[in-house]
Amino acid sequence: AQLSGLSRGAHVVVGTPGRVIDHLERKSLDVSSLEHLVLDEADEMLAMGFAEDVERILADTPEYKQVALFSATMPPQIRSLAKRYLHDPLDIATKASRTTTTTVRQRWIPVAHHGKIDALTRILEVEPVGEKTQEGAGPGGAMIVFVRTKQATEELADKLRSRGFSAAAINGDLVQAQRERTVAALKSGAIDILVATDVAARGLDVDRISYVVNYDIPHDTEAYVHRIGRTGRAGRSGEAILFVTPRERRMLSAIERVSGRPIEEMGVPSVEEVNARRAGRFAQTITSSMGSPQFHVFRSLVEEYAQENEVTMLDVAAALAVMGVDDREFFLRPDPPQSKRVREDRPD
Incomplete structure (x- = not known):
């Protein structure tokens, strides 16, 4: 269908970088007379490893053409790309939101890196994730958990499933059909927890997301605003929880400045x-x-x-x-004394 459509001629061609290159190499797509080129979600394409593909496509097109580059963020790699391939570009930026929504309650937890999974498990135990608000209601609130890497999404989702939670991972390696099935499962209540990267969650709009957990603190404040924007929409309330290791306190301060108000500190839920x-x-x-x-x-x-x-x-x-309960311990055992935990955390 693609070949026949291209052979008949088209005013507009929409494609992924890899697919466009495939047609260029097969000579089934002629861009010698191209007048307009649009790169949508440019930062996302570069983050997913398409930098070389994008540059290859730009190099194959005529030198003089109108190029529109759309990007939610402007990292150095995007600016470098614009400098090399755009002639006298006009930079149009929408006014960034400097504060987060007031319908989202924001909290942070001081936690060591190795203690994150236990902290998240306890939060899931005490917060009403997945619980119906009333008899006969639809699926209860869902949670999206943000991590930094694609590998981390799979690893964390596996750990949560092994602990009895309905979780799935979403990242840039998922084909579109699989991504759509995962999002549909979240919407229907078949799963309650989605572990995602910033790139994979771009454009995600699921009404039942009531919790956003920043398992890995974002690299910049803008990403934090985008993350917690997954909840608290259309006037509904939401919860945002940020895990902060001792070395990340400076980023916490920067996030509070963007939020326009202090973020409430909370402790890891107790055994009791x-x-x-x-x-x-x-x-x-x-x-x-x-x-x-x-x-x-x-x-x-x-x-x-x-x-x-x-x-x-x-x-x-x-x-x-x-x-x-399959002979598993029903109640958590009491936490060891603080002094003992500190000694156990030290490397040999």
Whole structure:
């Protein structure tokens, strides 16, 4: 279809850098008379490793043409590209937002790098991520977690799944069809947590995202504003949580200046908070299960078992609860004393 369309002639050709180069090499795309060239999401293309492809395409086109380069940010690589391939370019910049939205509650957690996964796990335990707000409502609030690299998205999503959370990764390596399936799963409630890079989350608009976690602090303040803009839209409230290691306090100060107000410090949820939430969810599960059509069937079976084995119904209920957790410890163990944790964190 592409070949036949190009052979008939086209006023406008839209394509990815790799696909455009493919047609240039096959001589199926003639750009010798090109008059206009648009590079959309230029910073994203360079971040995804298309710098050489973009320069190859620009080099193959006529020297004099109208070029429009669109970019959400202007890193040095973009400015260098413009300097080499654009003649007397006009720089048009929209006024950047200097403050973050007031509908998003912003908090930060002081945490060591190796403690991030446990901190995130505890946050997921105590915050209502994925929980329905009322009986019969749609899927509850979702969370997007930002990391710096494509590899980190996969690794963190795997760790979260191994801990029982419904998580998926989204990064520049995903083909468009796979990205669309992942976003659709987030919208429907099939998954509650999306681990993403800045580039992969560009343009993401999902109403149910109520939490944004900056697992890795962004490299600049503008990226922070874009990240937390994934929540708190259309007047809805949202939550933004920023993980800050000791060496990143300076960036925290810069982010606070952009936010226009101090960001509230919070602690990692305690063992007591996590265990209280676990007990509360356990009680809710019991209450909802009593309304199941199968309740009376199982009640009869339990009653029969208790009579035959001369045990109480309470003991049978406890045994069934143990079956539900696969012998894993239900409650977190108390944190070790602070002095002991400090010693354990030191390298040998």
